[in-house]
Amino acid sequence: MPVDVQTRKIKRFRDFSPLIALGALGLIVCAGLISVFFQKTLVNQAINLSPEEAIALDPIELEKSPIGALRIDVAADIPSNRWITYEIALIDSQGNLLASAMKQAWKESGTWREDGESGTWSEQDVKGGLDIRSKTGEPITIELSVLEYGTTAGEEVDSSATLNVVVKNGVVDTRYFFIGTLATFLLSGFTTYSVYTSGKRVIQKSIGDSDLGGRGVMGGANNLIRATVAVVSDETSPSRFTIDFSIQDKDGEEVYSHQFQINRGSKINESYRQSLRTFFLLEPKDSYRFYVEVVPDRSVDRTRLTVQEGAHTILEPDIIHIQG
Incomplete structure (x- = not known):
């Protein structure tokens, strides 16, 4: 029976979902990098406040920004084993309260002893802040106040405390940028793996030798076949292997034969691992036998042949199109 064998590129089996996910990941990363150039520091100063004292900073023009928002970060600079409650308030030009936030900051330290060993420890939570975004530019005033100030022993503190304002x-x-980046990265990895392993498994054979084969029903004009040959070899592996690859039809007649060259792969646990992936279109759909032999065979410990139909790329x- 005459057989027509052609090797060509065919677009209809491509799956673009991994590229879309990678494109989305690239956009997120680019947006994060570009956002740095839109940041503008308006205030960076330290303010001393006593308990029950409030102070208003100079008015700030709330400019419209293409991305991001206005962020007020406040960090209390207090000694160890003290706590402080402060409030951040945003007031518009008419004196109306736009937003406010209250923070109970603390800073503690001490020593520990256990089983004859000792050391020191220190913990703190001193940062608070607000984010605000306005559709129209308008002046706002930031007002800071200290509501309470004390020690971890329960004593009140009358001295002033320092609030660093940026x-x-x-x-x-x-926070959402990194979450979105991680989620998109995982999605791109999942979609890539799904396409890479797509298809129904028709043949899966493994042997502790260099040659094996398997038969299965597969093929059709719109059914892409992926054949994967995985080889595990020992430390005497040459720099290159030859894989004799052949396909026979239901009558045992050879419809395809080719020698593929593969380089020695990566070394894992004193063994080398290398693989070959080929794609086929087999017409008509029928019973086909795949056979592979790895040469030279003296260093081959295991050979695995996996054939899947309904694959995507x-x-x-290069897709080998075989028409019988």
């Missing part, structure tokens, strides 16, 4: 415009909330590999 105000920036055009700031992106990196990410790029455009």
